[in-house]
Amino acid sequence: xxxxxxxxxxxxxxxxxxxxxxxxxxxxxxxxxxxxxxxxxxxxxxxxxxxxxxxxxxxxxxxxxxxxxxxxxxxxxxxxxxxxxxxxxxxxxxxxxxxxxxxxxxxxxxxxxxxxxxxxxxxxxxxxxxxxxxxxxxxxxxxxxxxxxxxxxxxxxxxxxxxxxxxxxxxxxxxxxxxxxxxxxxxxxxxxxxxxxxxxxxxxxxxxxxxxxxxxxxxxxxxxxxxxxxxxxxxxxxxxxxxxxxxxxxxxxxxxxxxxxxxxxxxxxxxxxxxxxxxxxxxxxxxxxxxxxxxxxxxxxxxxxxxxxxxxxxxxxxxxxxxxxxxxxxxxxxxxxxxxxxxxxxxxxxxxxxxxxxxxxxxxxxxx
Amino acid sequence: xxxxxxxxxxxxxxxxxxxxxxxxxxxxxxxxxxxxxxxxxxxxxxxxxxxxxxxxxxxxxxxxxxxxxxxxxxxxxxxxxxxxxxxxxxxxxxxxxxxxxxxxxxxxxxxxxxxxxxxxxxxxxxxxxxxxxxxxxxxxxxxxxxxxxxxxxxxxxxxxxxxxxxxxxxxxxxxxxxxxxxxxxxxxxxxxxxxxxxxxxxxxxxxxxxxxxxxxxxxxxxxxxxxxxxxxxxxxxxxxxxxxxxxxxxxxxxxxxxxxxxxxxxxxxxxxxxxxxxxxxxxxxxxxxxxxxxxxxxxxxxxxxxxxxxxxxxxxxxxxxxxxxxxxxxxxxxxxxxxxxxxxxxxxxxxxxxxxxxxxxxxxxxxxxxxxxxxxxxxxxxxxxxxxxxxxxxxxxxxxxxxxxxxxxxxxxxxxxxxxxxxxxxxxxxxxxxxxxxxxxxxxxxxxxxxxxxxxxxxxxxxxxxxxxxxxxxxxxxxxxxxxxxxxxxxxxxxxxxxxxxxxxxxxxxxxxxxxxxxxxxxxxxxxxxxxxxxxxxxxxxxxxxxxxxxxxxxxxxxxxxxxxxxxxxxxxxxxxxxxx
Numbered sequence: 001x002x003x004x005x006x007x008x009x010x011x012x013x014x015x016x017x018x019x020x021x022x023x024x025x026x027x028x029x030x031x032x033x034x035x036x037x038x039x040x041x042x043x044x045x046x047x048x049x050x051x052x053x054x055x056x057x058x059x060x061x062x063x064x065x066x067x068x069x070x071x072x073x074x075x076x077x078x079x080x081x082x083x084x085x086x087x088x089x090x091x092x093x094x095x096x097x098x099x100x101x102x103x104x105x106x107x108x109x110x111x112x113x114x115x116x117x118x119x120x121x122x123x124x125x126x127x128x129x130x131x132x133x134x135x136x137x138x139x140x141x142x143x144x145x146x147x148x149x150x151x152x153x154x155x156x157x158x159x160x161x162x163x164x165x166x167x168x169x170x171x172x173x174x175x176x177x178x179x180x181x182x183x184x185x186x187x188x189x190x191x192x193x194x195x196x197x198x199x200x201x202x203x204x205x206x207x208x209x210x211x212x213x214x215x216x217x218x219x220x221x222x223x224x225x226x227x228x229x230x231x232x233x234x235x236x237x238x239x240x241x242x243x244x245x246x247x248x249x250x251x252x253x254x255x256x257x258x259x260x261x262x263x264x265x266x267x268x269x270x271x272x273x274x275x276x277x278x279x280x281x282x283x284x285x286x287x288x289x290x291x292x293x294x295x296x297x298x299x300x301x302x303x304x305x306x307x308x309x310x311x312x313x314x315x316x317x318x319x320x321x322x323x324x325x326x327x328x329x330x331x332x333x334x335x336x337x338x339x340x341x342x343x344x345x346x347x348x349x350x351x352x353x354x355x356x357x358x359x360x361x362x363x364x365x366x367x368x
Numbered sequence: 369x370x371x372x373x374x375x376x377x378x379x380x381x382x383x384x385x386x387x388x389x390x391x392x393x394x395x396x397x398x399x400x401x402x403x404x405x406x407x408x409x410x411x412x413x414x415x416x417x418x419x420x421x422x423x424x425x426x427x428x429x430x431x432x433x434x435x436x437x438x439x440x441x442x443x444x445x446x447x448x449x450x451x452x453x454x455x456x457x458x459x460x461x462x463x464x465x466x467x468x469x470x471x472x473x474x475x476x477x478x479x480x481x482x483x484x485x486x487x488x489x490x491x492x493x494x495x496x497x498x499x500x501x502x503x504x505x506x507x508x509x510x511x512x513x514x515x516x517x518x519x520x521x522x523x524x525x526x527x528x529x530x531x532x533x534x535x536x537x538x539x540x541x542x543x544x545x546x547x548x549x550x551x552x553x554x555x556x557x558x559x560x561x562x563x564x565x566x567x568x569x570x571x572x573x574x575x576x577x578x579x580x581x582x583x584x585x586x587x588x589x590x591x592x593x594x595x596x597x598x599x600x601x602x603x604x605x606x607x608x609x610x611x612x613x614x615x616x617x618x619x620x621x622x623x624x625x626x627x628x629x630x631x632x633x634x635x636x637x638x639x640x641x642x643x644x645x646x647x648x649x650x651x652x653x654x655x656x657x658x659x660x661x662x663x664x665x666x667x668x669x670x671x672x673x674x675x676x677x678x679x680x681x682x683x684x685x686x687x688x689x690x691x692x693x694x695x696x697x698x699x700x701x702x703x704x705x706x707x708x709x710x711x712x713x714x715x716x717x718x719x720x721x722x723x724x725x726x727x728x729x730x731x732x733x734x735x736x737x738x739x740x741x742x743x744x745x746x747x748x749x750x751x752x753x754x755x756x757x758x759x760x761x762x763x764x765x766x767x768x769x770x771x772x773x774x775x776x777x778x779x780x781x782x783x784x785x786x787x788x789x790x791x792x793x794x795x796x797x798x799x800x801x802x803x804x805x806x807x808x809x810x811x812x813x814x815x816x817x818x819x820x821x822x823x824x825x826x827x828x829x830x831x832x833x834x835x836x837x838x839x840x841x842x843x844x845x846x847x848x849x850x851x852x853x854x855x856x857x858x859x860x861x862x863x864x865x866x867x868x869x870x871x872x873x874x875x876x877x878x879x880x881x882x883x884x885x886x887x888x889x890x891x892x893x894x895x896x897x898x899x900x901x902x903x904x905x906x907x908x909x910x911x912x913x914x915x916x917x918x919x920x921x922x923x924x925x926x927x928x929x930x931x932x933x934x935x936x937x938x939x940x941x942x943x944x945x946x947x948x949x
Binding site: 010012013112116117120123124125126127128129130131132134135136138139143145146147149150151270273277280281284311312314315316317318319322323325329 | 390391393397398400401402403404405407408409412769770773881882883884885887888890891892894895896898899906908911912913914
């Protein structure tokens, strides 16, 4: 067929989609959470460990999804756990996707207000943002994935470039001593570092949309390792550049690092500007991922049509975004989302898989 | 009131509840939420109405039957209700013809007598479209003088040819003319004469003969003005379809080059040719193009722009979905990639479908020069396109919203220069941008000798005076002129117009939300581009969907030896350009 009517995405698009679902607001603030919970500069170890755990759980999700070709978690949860429980699971996931979308939106607004448009009302930033996202999401998962393919090379380039320029501040001693207080701080940091990988539940939606679901494991592992690598670079550069102590006192440590040096001779003196611009786009992607996920979930749970739902949930997203009253509420919300996410991407797939295996192998039921 | 106090009291007992209540969104938030929903809803409704309105009117027309488009090979006039047959009698036929088209002053009837046979004959032609020389020398002289003996002999030998074989006899033995057509009914004869053929009718003949092809008015082949190159063939299409197809045949000598002709236009007919490589083009694509051409229904198609607008995917998109070109080399290289060219009689502009965004920024020269300059020039063009799209928007957002983001010394000098300017930056930019656009538009219409002079007056003098008068800042003059020059560096004129339109949209976005507006504008444009398709091919291929092969010909123009594959976005039947040894 020359003209395609199906809304499927290729393997690389699926990987990038997952990457953009994970890589969101976290990168701006997470070095602080990391340092706060670990207490030593060994944050990168917790990060690495939690990345590995996330990847394992992604693999479980892939395996589970592959048993139900062409179906998303909203559909197969009902098959596995029965209609009512499945519906509840689906509903929780939809709520979670909407919360996360609203959260990203608010972080976006806060960063923009703080660095670029001081004094602008929040709604003036949030509403146009939602509108543009609605236009994109209206085009289906294919359009979204294509936009990601345009943006991700630029984001990675700018990210690497900005961090590359901050190398002059880098001091390896800020990262030492390694494991000064043993392994325990590293393990206690796992909790907060896992939050960074919230968003990888998207796997359970993505596999159903892939051209070639057999490649899903590969795509999803790539999709998880890219953000892991970027997070690792970030944490090493930020802690190495600012030292653990000052990271702890900064609201947006990554941006503060980029603000703390000037590059003479370039067109721009400070590099936080291109970084913010590209991160606006990255947050937009992240928002669209969950926006689409939530719309798709509602569609499949209630048997509605996708396009009206996409329009219909915009007010909800707006209200969620405006709910936190101050920045600490926002971070609280982020932590809450993170824990829900960890529950969803660690516990849910394992539970579902267990029930599935018991019903298939133990009770010899036909679960399709 | 009482209930209110009571509620407060009861609810206050639960400390959690009041905290939750405090997070409950206020009325203004609901209003915002409402607006979030309603405005896109309205916009979508308007767009849908607009699209239905455009499409709907077109569809009702094409429902009447596909009269506008037919294959001339198959359509030998059958199906026409009013086919007039010849009476078989010379006088009657001639009179019928005279009454039908004799009223036109430019239709001439030259009656004469065939020597040797004493048969009456008539030549009918439209003034100015006959080849005088050919008719005089080869038709009239032959029939009136040279063939007298032959006729006499034939008359002596056999009689019956007069009844049924006269036409064949004349064609075979008498007329030394290579291109001859038979016409068997009066309707067709009328059309042929008006199209410029010269018709011969001889007493006793059951058909008419077209002895001379129309001598169409043409101009000489010249270099295309809209797409000039330093290096490359200095060859452009002309207004004559046959000449254009001949040009393609001449330069693309290959037996699988297929040229299919159709007729378009319900009232005034025009030929249209589809050109493609039979063994490369994707069959589905070809079928799709033919299907869309069948919906073309208009009484007169003047230029290929009509076709373009009638077959494109999205009428509301600012981006063009077919490429137009006057260059045969461009058409040939496109069909070698598996694309399809649409040529129309009467215009030198051919259409190439499907088109992708990167094609609009490519110039044939990229391939004719060596790969390093080709690559650099191409990157330069991408950069220029970006500037042409966003430079004024960036200026507005930096000056009005984020002066802190540019180096301090630069800010100081810009602010100093802007000191006397009484307008906000948007108005300032608009003043200069609009004057430049007017200047450009005027420049096209100005007579050749005045053009450059006006350019100097408009550009230099007005610009300088505007700065001196304190209406605009000198820094802005730089920005606007760089933008204008950048938009000239785009090889496709129509793509340049698109960027010009979008630039103004970007400026408005920037003036509302600063750099955030610019980012949202870029995201909007990208969102639109990823949705856009040209004949089923995503507009942004090979960037997305990602095609590695395509990247060799995007920012980079890879060395020729590496370009052995056709772009796979076209899904061609034969994907390799050369056999690799």
